[in-house]
Amino acid sequence: GQNIDQPTEMTATEGAIVQINCTYQTSGFNGLFWYQQHAGEAPTFLSYNVLDGLEEKGRFSSFLSRSKGYSYLLLKELQMKDSASYLCAVRGNDYKLSFGAGTTVTVRA
Amino acid sequence: DTAVSQTPKYLVTQMGNDKSIKCEQNLGHDTMYWYKQDSKKFLKIMFSYNNKELIINETVPNRFSPKSPDKAHLNLHINSLELGDSAVYFCASSTSSGGEQFFGPGTRLTVL
Numbered sequence: 001g002q003n004i005d006q007p008t009e010m011t012a013t014e015g016a017i018v019q020i021n022c023t024y025q026t027s028g029f030n031g032l033f034w035y036q037q038h039a040g041e042a043p044t045f046l047s048y049n050v051l052d053g054l055e056e057k058g059r060f061s062s063f064l065s066r067s068k069g070y071s072y073l074l075l076k077e078l079q080m081k082d083s084a085s086y087l088c089a090v091r092g093n094d095y096k097l098s099f100g101a102g103t104t105v106t107v108r109a
Numbered sequence: 110d111t112a113v114s115q116t117p118k119y120l121v122t123q124m125g126n127d128k129s130i131k132c133e134q135n136l137g138h139d140t141m142y143w144y145k146q147d148s149k150k151f152l153k154i155m156f157s158y159n160n161k162e163l164i165i166n167e168t169v170p171n172r173f174s175p176k177s178p179d180k181a182h183l184n185l186h187i188n189s190l191e192l193g194d195s196a197v198y199f200c201a202s203s204t205s206s207g208g209e210q211f212f213g214p215g216t217r218l219t220v221l
Contacts, residue, residue, distance in 0.1 A: 030207065031207070033209065033210075037150075041214070041215075042199060042212035042213060042214050042215055043152065043199070043212050044212070045209040045210070045211070048209060085150060087152065091207060094165070095207045096154055096157070096165055097154060097210065098154070099151070099152040099153070101149065101150065101151050102150050102151075102152075
């Protein structure tokens with residue numbers, strides 16, 4: 001099975017940077033995904049890492065270290081619309097996605 | 110131009126009833142999924158179909174029965190609804206090579 005941990009909540013100021021950490025213990029690993037979910041809406045894909053290192057996509061970056069079972073999502077130049085829940089998800093060898101409980105990020109003016 | 114659609118968006122029903130939720134995707138994907146998101150926002154896989162064949166079947170009560178008439182559709186039928194079934198149910202789809210999953214808007218089920 002998969003065990004995925006991420007902080008429950010984070011608060012940051014508009015324009016700042018926030019880093020959301022995710023640690024995982026898995027019986028198999030075939031990639032790590034980050035999704036964003038606004039309240040009352042569907043999760044939407046943000047990033048995918050399968051090899052170690054940093055993937056950058058505009059204001060969002062995601063990092064993976066497979067040996068440490070660790071990933072982070074970095075949100076730069078925070079905007080009010082970034083207030084949402086961020087879900088870390090690990091894909092196992094069975095291609096099944098297991099999600100963490102999500103980190104609720106609140107951006108304050 | 111909706112990619113993954115679900116109906117209904119809201120479903121309020123009494124305990125013991127039987128209900129269905131429908132899902133359709135127009136992305137040409139081979140694989141579709143049903144997830145349950147409970148009140149604590151924890152998103153958990155229930156079922157997955159690849160080209161109409163069941164490939165993932167988590168520990169879900171057999172009151173829940175998925176049906177895939179073709180690879181663009183995956184429906185979820187729930188018999189004898191219970192209070193604990195109240196949740197948001199999300200349909201999703203992806204390519205069979207396991208790319209990113211695209212989620213539908215969700216169906217909020219409330220069992221009274």
